[in-house]
Amino acid sequence: MASQSAFLTAVLAALARGGDDVLFGGDAPVTYREARDVLFRLHAGLGDTGVVAVDLANRPDTVLVQLAAMLRGARVLLVAASAPRADQLAAAAAAGVTTVVTDRPGAWSGDDVRTPADLDGEPVPVVLPAAVDVLFPTGGTTGVPKLIRHSGIYDGMAHIFTPSPSQRERVLVVAPLTHLTGHASVVGALLRGDSVFVHKGFDAGAVLDTIGRHRITSLSLTPPRLAALLDHPARPGTRLDSVRSLSLGAAPLPPHRLAQALEVFGPVVGQGYGLTEAPMIASISAAELAGRPDRLSSVGRIVPGMEARTVDGEVQVRGLSMMDGYLGAPPVGDGWLRTGDLGRFDSEGYLHLLDRADDVVVLGEHGTKVAPAVVEYALAAHPCVRDAAVFGLPGDDGPMLHAVVVADGPVSADEIRNHARTTFDRDHYVPATVEFADALPLTGAGKVDKRALRAARTGRHAEEPADEK
Known part of the structure; x- marks a missing residue:
């Protein structure tokens, strides 16, 4: 008898076992x-x-369409909701897509473009394939995006996400279901027998309302979305005591925001570090943060089954949660993956991320390297600053630091610069220019969109990302 996907076997078992549970x-x-x-x-x-x-909005049948394609043994491309349209089309071309299932058939060309309604058919026998094969585009914004192949992590999910009938979770998902975070959140909840509440896009008020009305027990947020939740006027009046797990990730988190989240939600807040190429690299729990302010800047220790090291300051990883490889490239195997993230390990083995290597700005005649995230953390710690984005721009005498600040009180550009100078006691870390904005733009995945910020200030055209789903 041919082998069958352990993941799909577990999915069908969970659906049969769940019965009339929601x-x-x-x-x-x-x-x-x-x-x-x-x-x-x-x-x-x-x-x-x-x-x-699969190019669909956030709703229940999005994940069901993904699973239906897996059951058919098809290779599945999840079209990143936050990617520019050109990148979505380039990913589809690189993957050799034969069928598109979409909410917007007019946006796609090809011989087989359908909506979910077009897929309604009389059930036929299901023959499980031996494995699933899912493609996720990288977050690249220029040229043809790389496509990441995942299959092994799915059988891993079948072993990690097991049912707990005595404690069913109520999981809130705001990430796009065509991104790895949202996709895996729903799949994991299904395998566990939980209930999932899916939001189309992110609205802090709607999230707070859902937490309070439906007694949400688990959710994941990016740092900018956490900040929006913490700062929302409805937050103090919302019951948050049902939340047993608030997971943070996808971007570095300013330490003062993590401390605030622990104060508001209690000892249920942790964060993790992963990439689409390697979804589980490091994690830190609320218990590890208790009484340890020095760990607020850490993404945690390396999880079992993974290894990590730093080479010239860049984090490299390998292990069980790795992708199969990039489409069209040799399998990763046991090799080390360069993450593109700069980081360091402390004496206890906790990983502290500094910034993306590509975002580092080289300043001055001596070539001092400045990680913008470090400056952002310092600016955001000012009592009159709600948020800040720092990046390099071309200047008359070479690259310079530019800061976009969201103020939370009366503060001037000179005060911002003096705060940075006092914090670091080095002029390289002081933004040469400061401007104020009502909010920072976010990508569909909930990260600060520095590409849009930078392009708006250099006169370059930044293609608008597709609407978030």
């Missing part, structure tokens, strides 16, 4: 039994195909 919560709840029926109809309607691109 899988997708909200105003129109969907039970596990109903989701299973929809999955089999989508599987039948999809038919045999080669490479399926």
Whole structure:
């Protein structure tokens, strides 16, 4: 008998076991039994195909379409919701897409472009493939994006996410379901037998309302979205005591924001570090942070099954959560992956990230290297600053630091610069120019969009990302 995907076997078992429990919560709840029926109809309607691109908004059948394509043994491309349109099309071309399932059929060309409604069919027998094959585009913004192949992590999910009938979670997901974070959050909840509440896009007020009304127990946020939640006027009046796990990641978190989150939510806040290429690298729990302010700047220790080192300041990793490889390139195997992140380990083995290597600005005649994130942390610690983004811009005498500041009180550009000078006692870390904004632009994945900020100030055209789903 041919081998069958452990992941898909676990998915079908979870759907059968869930019965009339609610899988997708909200105003129109969907039970596990109903989701299973929809999955089999989508599987039948999809038919045999080669490479399926999934370009759908955040809603229950987005994940079910992804699973239906996996059940068919198709290679699945998840079209990144936050990517510019040109990158989405380039990813589809590089993947050799044969079928597109989308909310916007007019935006795609090809012989087989369908909406989820077009996939409704009478169920047929399911023959499980031996493995799943899923492609995630890199976060690159120029040229043809690399496509990351994942298969092994799915069988890992089948072993990690096991049911706990005595403590079903109520999971809130705001990340796009065509990104790894949102996709894995829903899949993990399904395998555990939890209930999932899916939001289309991010709105801090709506998140707080859902937490309070539906007694959410678990959610994941990026640092900018956490800041929006903490600063929202409805937050003090919202019951947050149901939250048992608040996971933070996707970008470095200013230490003062992590301290504030621990104060507001209690000892349930942790953060993790991973890449699309290697989703689980390091993590730190609330218990590890208790009474240790020095760890607030850390993303944690390396998780079991992974290894990490720094070479010339850059973090390199290898281990069990690694991708299979980039599409069209040799498998990664046991080799080290350069993350592009600068970091250091402290004496206890906790990893502290400094910035992306590509974002480092080289200043002055002696070539001093400045990590903008370090300056951002310092500026954001000013009592009258809510948020800050720092990046390099061309100046008359070479690159210079520029800061975009979201003020939370009366403060001038000179005060911002003096605060940086006092903090670092080195002029290289003082922004040459400072401007103020009402808010920082975010990508669809919830990260500060420095590309848009930089392009707006250099006169270069920055292609608008597709609407977040």
